Amino acid sequence: MTDIPYTSVGGSIQYVVHCTKPDITYALSVISRYQACIGEEHWSTVKTILKYLKRTKNMFLIYGCEELILEGYNDTSFQSDDDDAKSQSGFVFKLSGGVVASKSAKQATTTDSTIETEYIAASKAAEEAVWTKKLHPRVGCDMERLCDLSGSIGSVSNRLNRLTGIVIWKPWKLGRYDLNPRL
Incomplete structure (x- = not known):
């Protein structure tokens, strides 16, 4: 080989x-x-x-719309890797329906709960959201971020956040700064 x-x-x-x-x-x-x-x-x-x-080499994405709308989605699968029990997470950002940024990767740490897993994924997506929004200065509207777990949304938006620790403290600030949850 x-x-x-x-x-x-x-x-x-x-x-x-x-x-x-x-x-x-x-x-x-x-x-x-x-x-x-x-x-x-x-x-x-x-x-x-x-x-x-x-x-699929002749298939392509078409970007076009009267209004520029930036949307972000993120999701995880809890401890999906059989080798080391780490979770897989990813995000996709779309500008007027066309994908402009995406990533799928194993999380760096092993987590104990689905809320913590989603929380870390939301914060990583928030980091990308800040960068993506700066990349597209014509996008003047708020970004829609869609997250599928109500526990992580509650954690990010709750002022009395109960999740503490080194692993999620930094993401808490960024995730809370940029997250505008809508299910």
Whole structure:
């Protein structure tokens, strides 16, 4: 397996994800985990992704609308990785219906509750929201952020926040600053 260009192809897929195909962000996240220890099943997965890219190369996103509306979505899957019990989280930001930023990645820490997992994901999405809003100065309206867990929304918007600790203290401030929850 040493002669297979797994890392190189993974980098190329990452470029494609950032430029034209945000729909395969999760697949990229999964194949990126195994760069140090690739097996036949990993290479087979990469080939499946390449086949998908080849089949969809003439499909593209169209941006256009009278009004610029910036929307953000984030979600997590609690302790979804069987290897280390870490959660997967991600976000997508759309400008007038077209994706302008997206990310799917394992969280850096193992969490004890779905609220904490969603809370960390919301704060990471809030960091991206601040950057995305600065990138698009013509967007004068408030950004819609959609989060699917009422516990994390309550945690971010509650002045008497009960979740404390080093892991979530910094995100608490940023998440609370930018989050405008709407279900």
